[in-house]
Amino acid sequence: MSETCKVSSERRGDVAILWTDGYINNQGGEEIAKEAYSRLEQGARALVLNLEKTRIVNSIGISILIEVLEKVMDRKGVLAFCGLTPTIDKTFRIMGLAQYAEIYPTQEDALRGVEAKTA
Amino acid sequence: MTAPVSPQQAARLEELWKRIAGILASEDPLPSRIAEAALIATGAQDATVYLKERDAWVRSGPKLSGGVDPGEIPDPLPSVAFVREGDLWVPLATEGEIHGLLRLLGIPGEEALENGPLLGFLFGSLVGAHRLARLVRDAEFELKARLLELESLYDLGLSLGGQLDLSSLADEVLFRSISLTDAGRGTLVLLEESGTVLLERSVGTEILTAKDAPGWTLPAGGLINNAAASGDTAGAALSCEKALAVEISVAGRRLGVLAVADKESRDGRVLDFTPTDARLLSLFANQAAAAIETARLHKEALEKERIERELELAAAIQRQILPRDLPNVPGLAIAARNVPTRQVGGDYFDVFPLSGGRLAFLVADVSGKGVPAALLVSTVHAAVHLQIDEAPTIRDLVKRIDRHLQRYAVTRKFLTAFFGLLEPGTGVLRYVSAGHNPALLRRSGGDVEQLKATGVPMGMFPNATWTEETLSMAKGDLLCVYSDGITEALDASDEEFGLPRLSRLLDSSPPDEICRRVFDAVASFAADVPQYDDQTLLLIHRT
Numbered sequence: 097m098s099e100t101c102k103v104s105s106e107r108r109g110d111v112a113i114l115w116t117d118g119y120i121n122n123q124g125g126e127e128i129a130k131e132a133y134s135r136l137e138q139g140a141r142a143l144v145l146n147l148e149k150t151r152i153v154n155s156i157g158i159s160i161l162i163e164v165l166e167k168v169m170d171r172k173g174v175l176a177f178c179g180l181t182p183t184i185d186k187t188f189r190i191m192g193l194a195q196y197a198e199i200y201p202t203q204e205d206a207l208r209g210v211e212a213k214t215a
Numbered sequence: 216m217t218a219p220v221s222p223q224q225a226a227r228l229e230e231l232w233k234r235i236a237g238i239l240a241s242e243d244p245l246p247s248r249i250a251e252a253a254l255i256a257t258g259a260q261d262a263t264v265y266l267k268e269r270d271a272w273v274r275s276g277p278k279l280s281g282g283v284d285p286g287e288i289p290d291p292l293p294s295v296a297f298v299r300e301g302d303l304w305v306p307l308a309t310e311g312e313i314h315g316l317l318r319l320l321g322i323p324g325e326e327a328l329e330n331g332p333l334l335g336f337l338f339g340s341l342v343g344a345h346r347l348a349r350l351v352r353d354a355e356f357e358l359k360a361r362l363l364e365l366e367s368l369y370d371l372g373l374s375l376g377g378q379l380d381l382s383s384l385a386d387e388v389l390f391r392s393i394s395l396t397d398a399g400r401g402t403l404v405l406l407e408e409s410g411t412v413l414l415e416r417s418v419g420t421e422i423l424t425a426k427d428a429p430g431w432t433l434p435a436g437g438l439i440n441n442a443a444a445s446g447d448t449a450g451a452a453l454s455c456e457k458a459l460a461v462e463i464s465v466a467g468r469r470l471g472v473l474a475v476a477d478k479e480s481r482d483g484r485v486l487d488f489t490p491t492d493a494r495l496l497s498l499f500a501n502q503a504a505a506a507i508e509t510a511r512l513h514k515e516a517l518e519k520e521r522i523e524r525e526l527e528l529a530a531a532i533q534r535q536i537l538p539r540d541l542p543n544v545p546g547l548a549i550a551a552r553n554v555p556t557r558q559v560g561g562d563y564f565d566v567f568p569l570s571g572g573r574l575a576f577l578v579a580d581v582s583g584k585g586v587p588a589a590l591l592v593s594t595v596h597a598a599v600h601l602q603i604d605e606a607p608t609i610r611d612l613v614k615r616i617d618r619h620l621q622r623y624a625v626t627r628k629f630l631t632a633f634f635g636l637l638e639p640g641t642g643v644l645r646y647v648s649a650g651h652n653p654a655l656l657r658r659s660g661g662d663v664e665q666l667k668a669t670g671v672p673m674g675m676f677p678n679a680t681w682t683e684e685t686l687s688m689a690k691g692d693l694l695c696v697y698s699d700g701i702t703e704a705l706d707a708s709d710e711e712f713g714l715p716r717l718s719r720l721l722d723s724s725p726p727d728e729i730c731r732r733v734f735d736a737v738a739s740f741a742a743d744v745p746q747y748d749d750q751t752l753l754l755i756h757r758t
Contacts, residue, residue: 099400100417119418121399122479139531152418153389154397155360156479170242183391190363191356 099152103127105135110214111207112140117149124150125160132164141173142210146203148179158191165197174198174213178206231255245345246275246315249307249338253317257330259303260321266307266342267315271482275660288316296331303328305335309343310750364495367391371502381405381510385416388503392475393418394461396492397487399477404428405463405507406471408614413471422458422474431472433460436653438493459488461500465508473500480729520584529589530555533563536596542568546639548756552734554700555749561588561630562698562749572639575603578651578696578753579632591628594620601711609634610683613647613673620674633666633696642688642757647681649673654701654712657721659691665714695721700750704737712740726754 101124102117112135118124132143150200168175188194200206235252246264264275272283292313296305303322307315317338322328367742374387385403393401400419407413410429439458460474478486541549551564561581569575579590598616606612613634631651637644650672653665670681704712720733733752
């Protein structure tokens, strides 16, 4: 059995924070997408993905995150990441996620960043 | 001649095209858009779009994850539109390559049937363009993924180079291996030199049982895409069907095994690992091997440093115990020297005056080295100084110290010792030699007598006894007590310095001079041969 990724979320005004816990692979990516789309449907304009409890991301997980990012951008929304390990941070930058989504060190920084962008 | 289009018809067609254009420009998945546009364009009752996604067919719907039943797709694929059982099948193709099929059900009339091939051309172009865009995007993604692999190898090298903690190092290697091979899970086992398991890490259910790691025979290249059929012990032991397992080794010595399993695909299937995955994992294993070896050597260096600190401490203990100054006793000239070896040994000497002008002295050699030996020396030193005034004779002193050692010594060690009590005025010497090398007494006339052991070493046997000897030192006589580091010093041909050489160096010169001469002679004899035993010499000359 693969390591299962759990995703939880919370709405704070226009922003939805998603917390991941575990490996972002196919299953983890789908969990994130499901939660993210649900929050977008409920009217969230910005998503903050807090990955501080994730140590591994594979290419399938990344491709799903790109799909989520595209969906957010189609809606003129904002997506931000925070709590990345140095390895995941570099992975996101190389794979192009950082081109359209901001990466912040902490959740507080990310919330301040997306609130400024959606204001 | 065709009838001109009426304004009403034109308006209706314009409205129709607008609707179709709106549908095609929407954000819905492309097959859904095509199906919906086709329904409007033809007036059919239902439409289904089948698309070839890599090596599998998918059907249009809210998500492209619906499976397609065997036999649902016409075989062979039609190159032109055709009608079967009332349904119109239109190949969606560009440049002769079929990307998909449009199936229209309940076609209202011939006009719609005639439009079928045109729809195929239009929608085929759309699918082709879409596919091309996706191919470009996939290629870009692949390129970035390859770049990520290279960067990861580089980063891993840097990171592991500075990583001396084996646990963090193992995580780093395992996480990157799983991530870059798209594996669902992974296991890393590191082994001690003896083959016992040093560390085991798993993400997801463990792939391999750690205790079996030393004996695995792994397949060449590491690929195990059918574990059940694998003849390798690793394959047979795997808890999965498809895996990749490589050895972490240095100079043919197995340091561990790195394994990943369940390579994922976007559609949820478990894929075979590829030779590229195997090469990548091998590169990781090579880097990990170098880093693990470095970490192990670092651990060894720390251990060596700890031992050296311990020896420093032992040396400090010894330095505190050895007398800093020799007593000035009328009628006697005394010289003494102790040269410890690099590894702290257990030589110990002491010379101190007692009441009534007597002189107590001893030379002892404790078995073993390092802190345990230094602690025993410390114990003996304390016992001697506490007991010497209480003990009626030297023999009693030796017995009391022996009893103390038998009762309280922490380690099972023993010591040889020469205890002496000299009355400078009369020259009467009482001594006990507990298994010590024979002391030498050079008479003023030049004869050298050996004062042999009067009992066994101390701390060795529970009920040991010693005899006490008495002799008289005349004026001009020289007593030489030493440790075996002097007489057993070795030269390059493994010959010992020996008692005769020491005896010949004893003459009527002042003890200081003789002492210097003895150490010079021993050093010259041993030349550059490292010595592993302390060297101690005590000379007492009755003037």
